[in-house]
Amino acid sequence: MRIEVADAALATALGGLGSSGGRAEDGVVFGPARVTTWAEAEEELTRAYRLAHAAAQENAPVVFVVDAAAAVGRGAPLDAAVAVGLVAGGRCLAFEGLRKDEYASVIGYDGAEPPSRVAATVEFLVATGVGRGQTVMVGSAHVGAMLP
């Protein structure tokens, strides 16, 4: 798989599934970096576009990994914008991919669980096609709040 995840511990845990030089034909995984300016936010979203675009050429699965708190709208506004934007991006990809059975989903990760659990979740989602267009939470930061 082609994997571009900013968080170093997550990137290491996902190393068994692929790398930034991996094959997009096998699927792509993207996790944005934290951002502080609009230019950085646009850059992170554009990196997500490039990976998803490469996957779309190959009918390959896409998984976005976002910060769970940002995905429910907490934290710095631009981090929330990027995370909720990718939640919506996952929904759009799943909707657009339905006819060709192209898979997309999002993982919300709060950092409390071991990163290996995210890697296991990516493997499970892609292998089974479960959670199409949905956000699957690894951790409990979201409990009591609803996804936008």
Next chain:
Amino acid sequence: MSLAIVTGAARGIGQAIAARLAEAGHALLLVDLDERVHDTAAELGGSGVRADIADPADVARIVAAVQERGSAPRVLVNNAGITRDSLLRSMDEAAFRAVVRVNLGGTHALTEVIAPLLVDHGAVVNISSRAQLGNVGQFNYGIAKGGVIGLTRAHALAFAPRLRVNAVAPGFVESEMTLAMPAEVRQRVVDAIPLEVPGQPLDIAEAVEWLASDAASYVTGQVLYSCGGRSFA
């Protein structure tokens, strides 16, 4: 008279929002890239600024125009938006960036500079879209409008208790944006709406006016879908 700022107000939904807010007693400062903003402002008795919300120099001009009015604004409506639809496999990076930059970057830029100027108990209303729940050909727009909801929630927390920040997510609304769609696509979209009719700009304006008013004084960080039931059908 309290001042309301509405972006993308030259036509369509933004124009209807401006008209509704004027009826509710607000003075208007209207912003748009289209020079027709001056005609709309003249019709509604407000002032117009021709500006690009995605251009930092223009955002500074908008702030200067607000300050020239001499009274603190009460309402900001981030409505300006664009689409560049295509299937992701054929979407180019310029189309992705343009849509994200205007819809999300513009909303962020304007909120960051205008929110501190709003009076206490003022309100920000952002225009998102039902498309953020998933649409074909709108990966760029879905990300941008989902991002607007992320901003809405995070700004609602950041500015509480001084300000309220909410969003309206319209479904299919008749405007120049949607009249550009092929007729058969438009019909297919309308056929999927439980209320069986397209929305009108006034439908969205009514929702915005409510969220901006004291009637919604206990509502913040929320998304109001005005989409004829399409969000779950």
